[in-house]
């Protein structure tokens with residue numbers, strides 16, 4: 218299944234290009250707190266390299282169509298760049314820049330040896346046949362080949378892409394080399410060198426972080442009520458993990474709308490239903506709600522796991538959750554952040570909360586380089602340790618400097634990248 222941009226509220230979402238504005242605003246705040254020297258500020262604020270590719274794909278009806286794709290490397294101070302590739306009709310260079318910058322801070326916060334990158338192709342993957350999707354992927358891979366490598370930049374799945382797409386990327390890159398290069402991409406299917414537990418990593422990581430937050434504040438965790446916006450890879454695995462941890466998932470949604478049941482949804486049954494029917498909204502065991510209604514539900518934890526700019530100045534005051542655990546990248550605008558803070562809603566920021574995906578991508582890369590594979594139990598155990606440690610790194614910084622968690626996470630991430638840059642020194 219292709220991960221879907223899982224909201225119906227796109228029509229009334231604010232300006233699409235604001236993700237980069239959000240990323241820059243967040244960076245400026247962290248830079249100011251860190252008192253970054255001007256040169257370093259200028260460097261970290263801009264992407265290191267940007268590639269735009271326009272390329273042809275032959276469609277099934279024989280027609281040739283031109284597609285546009287991107288790959289942006291934001292920063293390489295701490296290691297090779299890492300980040301997903303998204304296929305979505307609204308992707309543009311600014312969105313990819315924002316996502317690449319967030320990857321840099323995210324990798325630094327969880328302390329894995331990567332810089333940040335992101336890629337994207339302007340396409341609605343649901344409008345393509347499987348063969349068209351494969352040809353598009355192989356040609357895009359070829360076009361960005363100068364930018365990717367196991368040592369330099371390692372792509373992974375994101376919105377609209379999945380393990381099959383990663384397999385085509387790996388195969389195309391390998392064909393050009395003349396031998397298999399599994400470490401060029403992560404999020405691959407397990408049968409060609411992917412990691413056990415990678416598919417589940419982001420959702421599991423989110424719930425490990427939420428549980429640790431509850432533990433830290435001595436809040437009762439059992440039977441808490443969650444509402445999850447988005448039922449792609451991130452949303453569905455978050456819901457599944459919450460269900461397995463004994464929480465009540467009272468609402469979920471996707472592009473078609475949502476379903477609400479205050480007693481808690483049977484998530485395994487709902488996932489089977491979605492496999493068969495393609496969406497959550499007609500699930501019989503609950504009431505239909507809209508995406509906007511879901512965001513305003515009375516619940517303990519709200520998980521926006523769909524896309525950017527969902528919680529905005531227009532609806533933040535309606536959020537009635539105690540915790541917002543950001544599964545998506547950039548779901549909350551800076552103006553909404555302020556409102557949530559005023560309303561005492563604890564926001565666990567994306568660059569901490571959803572970092573489980575890239576953490577297990579790191580494990581997959583290590584396994585691919587070594588050709589030595591780990592049990593799923595080990596993967597998930599190590600993932601939990603990193604998420605718990607990272608939560609405390611951020612939380613303790615927040616306490617010490619009297620910051621909200623997002624600002625603390627940014628200060629931690631930007632600070633680590635700044636330090637690495639200083640240590641490496643300036644070439645030439």
Ligand code: GLU
Pocket residue numbers: 299300301302371372373374375376403546571572574575576578
């Ligand atoms: N696309 C995911 C993210 O936004 C994962 C990136 C990766 O595994 O490299 O964090």
